Amino acid sequence: MNNMSHIRSPMLPEDEAALLDSIQKWLDKDVRPVVKHHDHGDIWPEAVVAQMTRMGLFGATIGEEYGGLGLPAQTYAKIVMMISSYWMALTGIFNSHLIMACAVERFGTVEQKRTWLPRFASGEVRGGLALTEPNAGTDLQAIRTVARKDGDHYVLNGTKTWISNSINGSCFALLAKTDPQADPRYKGMSFFIAPKGEGLSVGKKFDKLGYKAIDSAELHMEDYRLPAENLIGGVEGQGFFQATGGLELGRINVAARGVGIAEGALRLATEYAQIRETMGKPIVEHQAIQLKIGEMVTNARAARLLTLDAAAAYDRGERCDMEAGMAKFFASEAAVSNSQEAMRIFGGYSYSKEYEIERFYRDAMLMCIGEGTNEMQRIIISRQWVKRNPA
Secondary structure: OOOOOOOOOOOOHHHHHHHHHHHHHHHHHHHHHHHHHHHHHOOOOHHHHHHHHHHOHHHOOOOHHHOOOOOOHHHHHHHHHHHHOOOOHHHHHHHHHHHHHHHHHHHOOHHHHHHHHHHHHHOOOOEEEEOOEOOEOOOHHHOOOEEEEEOOEEEEEEEEEEEEOOOOOOEEEEEEEOOOOOOOHHHHEEEEEEEOOOOEEEEEEOOOOOOOOOOEEEEEEEEEEEEHHHEHHHOOOOHHHHHHHHHHHHHHHHHHHHHHHHHHHHHHHHHHHHHOEEOOEEHHHOHHHHHHHHHHHHHHHHHHHHHHHHHHHHHOOOOOHHHHHHHHHHHHHHHHHHHHHHHHHHHHHHHOOOOOHHHHHHHHOHHHHOOOOHHHHHHHHHHHHHHHOOO
């Protein structure tokens, strides 16, 4: 089991700058003009996803030896921040996919890596993470999906919910119980590479407040048969640690999304405050607005630095659940705060769908919930801090 496959050196500044510049040009040319259409209509952005595939974003963090870009988490986080500052939902399409790939790259067998990672990196096979169940969210050990060994196959039965890319994806990293009687419970959990096929069906698509255009739905397994060779790592009972190991990258991604929302809301509010006038002058000259913008700037900057700090620790191969938790907690709260303050700065116009700020407001709250609630993040931070600082 290789837990250190994600160690990456920082990119050369000029290479990173060129990459980020290409992302910015793509956002300006191809993404910004279509955001409202897809968000308001909750329409899957097929053309944009095809562009992301050609750009290599579905292989962003996958090693170059498997056809990926091999980006360090720090550069990847900056890409996510940039995209999220215009349209957060797009990043969910490739992030869920990359956590699936991360599980295979870090914990898979040599054959699993050779078979699946090049297909993940090219975007030929796209998918996501199938962990959450109707009665198991933060408490993953409470899952009820069971995988029963049957010769050289496993037979899976159960239901997953709130699965990103469930409709348009074709493969999932799926957590199930291979020993439902295990005590402690985590010892009976295993992680599988689960492509769509007979016995695996997509349930209802959820109608969401925000995070539109990306599909979130249920997955149902009814006597769904998987070859035993699809058990990640080839050993039962390792699934809980394999799944939660990938959540470090997931939380860095959610933190980066929070940064993007915070920075995007700040950008829109700053532009509007210089155009909108009251009492004979732009509202940015009123002290009340200056106080808001000052706090928003600080929130966005602190969130960015915390996120890059967590990404740097991840790139060094260090355990970073505390750093990722701090970044996720602070950046997501910054996203909510900045989007709310921007709504206040826009005033009545903030409620009009003609203005983009309402989308940032709708999208922000998800960041406090996804990849582990902020209440759980604070517990993780506290426990790790005490562990690192014994009396």
